[in-house]
Amino acid sequence: MKASAAILESTEGETIVNNLPVVSKLLGNQQVVPVVVIEDEAQAHGLAGALLAGGVSVIEITLRNEYGIKAIELIKQSYPEMMVLAGTVNSAAQMAAVVKAGVDGVISPGLTRKLVEAAQELGVPYLPGVASASEVLLAIEYGLTECKLFPATVVGGIGALKAFNGPFPKIRFCPTGGVSESNYREFLALPNVMCVGGSWLAPTDLVRKGDWAAITELCKAVTA
Numbered sequence: 001m002k003a004s005a006a007i008l009e010s011t012e013g014e015t016i017v018n019n020l021p022v023v024s025k026l027l028g029n030q031q032v033v034p035v036v037v038i039e040d041e042a043q044a045h046g047l048a049g050a051l052l053a054g055g056v057s058v059i060e061i062t063l064r065n066e067y068g069i070k071a072i073e074l075i076k077q078s079y080p081e082m083m084v085l086a087g088t089v090n091s092a093a094q095m096a097a098v099v100k101a102g103v104d105g106v107i108s109p110g111l112t113r114k115l116v117e118a119a120q121e122l123g124v125p126y127l128p129g130v131a132s133a134s135e136v137l138l139a140i141e142y143g144l145t146e147c148k149l150f151p152a153t154v155v156g157g158i159g160a161l162k163a164f165n166g167p168f169p170k171i172r173f174c175p176t177g178g179v180s181e182s183n184y185r186e187f188l189a190l191p192n193v194m195c196v197g198g199s200w201l202a203p204t205d206l207v208r209k210g211d212w213a214a215i216t217e218l219c220k221a222v223t224a
């Protein structure tokens, strides 16, 4: 944990230390994070297998449905090579639950004081969503160096990220929301983008149909 501590200097010259391991360290060289909704055990196994077969070993399992936490537990236990992130974590209680389920890192669509403080208390790598300069400043006040930009294409996309790089050169982003097969390379080419997230690698219709071969092909297109 110590090695990955992020140290930032605020505008007053005070040093802020955040001892949380950063999410980018968990990703290794994975730059595309599939955002998924899993509804049952069969989908959990099928999807994990399909992603791994396509060279993708990270997954953001959203808590958009009841099964989310069970899916996290199951994939953590059955696929140790998979880096499992919890998404749509919207409360401190949900954060505690996903940590108990064994998750490697936590992502939320927005940033609140309660959420950052919960992550710091639990010692879990945390990627909060931001959509404005004020929210980036709040992240900096907590010593964070990495944020999700959400909903990325709605809040300015490439232009917003270029603009943020002026005042916030030490902050790295994971744009998510509107990122797709057709634009993800443009996002990844920006110096302050560490990874992108999106649902296009595992669309709900393919997951429901159990078309694992099609999902593997979508993954291969980004890992090739």
Ligand SMILES: O=C(O)C(=O)C[C@H](O)[C@H](O)COP(=O)(O)O
Pocket: 035, 062, 064, 087, 088, 089, 107, 108, 109, 150, 176, 177, 178, 179, 197, 198, 199, 200
């Ligand atoms: O559920 C969450 O916690 C979210 O933050 C939302 C997702 O990250 C985006 O909805 C993915 O966006 P698309 O790739 O455009 O489908």
